[in-house]
Amino acid sequence: MADVNRGNRPLSPHLQVYRLPLAAITSILTRITGHALVAGILLLVWWLVAAVTSDRAFACADWVMRSWIGFIIMTGSMWALWYHLLAGVRHMFYDAGMGLEIETAQKSSWALVYGSVALAVLTLILFFVF
Amino acid sequence: MRYITPLKAAEGLGASHTGTQDHWFLTVSAAALVLLTPVFMLVVAHAIGLPRAGVMAYFGQPFPAIVTGLFIIVGMLHFIRGTRVMIDDYLQGTARKVGIIASVIFSYAVIAAAVYALVRMGLATLVLV
Numbered sequence: 001m002a003d004v005n006r007g008n009r010p011l012s013p014h015l016q017v018y019r020l021p022l023a024a025i026t027s028i029l030t031r032i033t034g035h036a037l038v039a040g041i042l043l044l045v046w047w048l049v050a051a052v053t054s055d056r057a058f059a060c061a062d063w064v065m066r067s068w069i070g071f072i073i074m075t076g077s078m079w080a081l082w083y084h085l086l087a088g089v090r091h092m093f094y095d096a097g098m099g100l101e102i103e104t105a106q107k108s109s110w111a112l113v114y115g116s117v118a119l120a121v122l123t124l125i126l127f128f129v130f
Numbered sequence: 131m132r133y134i135t136p137l138k139a140a141e142g143l144g145a146s147h148t149g150t151q152d153h154w155f156l157t158v159s160a161a162a163l164v165l166l167t168p169v170f171m172l173v174v175a176h177a178i179g180l181p182r183a184g185v186m187a188y189f190g191q192p193f194p195a196i197v198t199g200l201f202i203i204v205g206m207l208h209f210i211r212g213t214r215v216m217i218d219d220y221l222q223g224t225a226r227k228v229g230i231i232a233s234v235i236f237s238y239a240v241i242a243a244a245v246y247a248l249v250r251m252g253l254a255t256l257v258l259v
Contacts, residue, residue, distance in 0.1 A: 034212050041202065044174065045244045048198075051185045052250035058182045065178060074178070078171060085167050088160045095157070127175045 023102070026109040030087035033080035040077025043070060078123055083116035152211045159208040163201070170201040190255025195248050202244040206237040 020028075043065065050061035064070050090108050093099045099108055173194045177185055189195050210233055217229040 031212075031216060034209075035216065037205075038209070041205065041240060045202065045240055045247070048185075048189070048247035048251075049243050051182055051189075052247050052254070055182060058185075062182075081167055081171070085164055089164060092157065092160070123171060123175075126172075 021106075022109045023105040026087065026112050029112075030084060030091070033084040033087070037077055037080050037084065039073050040080070043073050043077075075120075075124065079116060079120040082119040082123070083112065086112050086115050086119075152214060156208060156211045156215075159204050159211075162204050163208060166197065166201045166204065169197050173197050186251045186254050189248055189251040195252055199245060199248050203241050206241050210234055210237045 047058075047061040047065050050057040065074070090099065090112065093108075099105060177188050177194065180188060189198065213233040214230060217226055217233065221229050
């Protein structure tokens, strides 16, 4: 047992200490953003229905929409929508058998993170400037 | 007698011959939503902040109404299939059935509410014109 390689052996990926690869995290985020978008669509539809209901109903929905809670929900939804869109496009390439190599998936994962944030910032700028 | 191999008969259909329908629907609606999303964001961004009469007049116009209606309808139909994938992954038995039913009911309720509001706004502007 003298020449046994100690300390430099591959570790078993135990569930509780396993660090998820970036491609796994960005893949799971696709599902999370898709489901979280429910918050944004509910707020928007409530706001639309309130507008045709009464002045009081609209005042209430509009207050929420323009409060900091509404700002967080709508801005978060906007980023989630961009992320889900980019990730969905990546899934179409995956379905076609493209971009499945580990290195390419790593690059596309960073592209999702940076791309969605860049598009979200650009959208916010457009929203406040125009 | 059909001169095709069993593989050819089964390819692309899945075991039940309908198993790939949800996936294909997700793909088609995803492509539609890629086009709709940027336009929808601009439409909504323009509407937020308007007074009540302004909101009603804005969504009374054809373009904002059609984009918003299309996005919410296609989006919620996409949502039904998307939640279905997650429910199939994480829930079993009765919980799975309840989850699927709840997701479908919820999605159509959202569609109905949005379409109702858009139709009301469209008719309100029609009266003004």
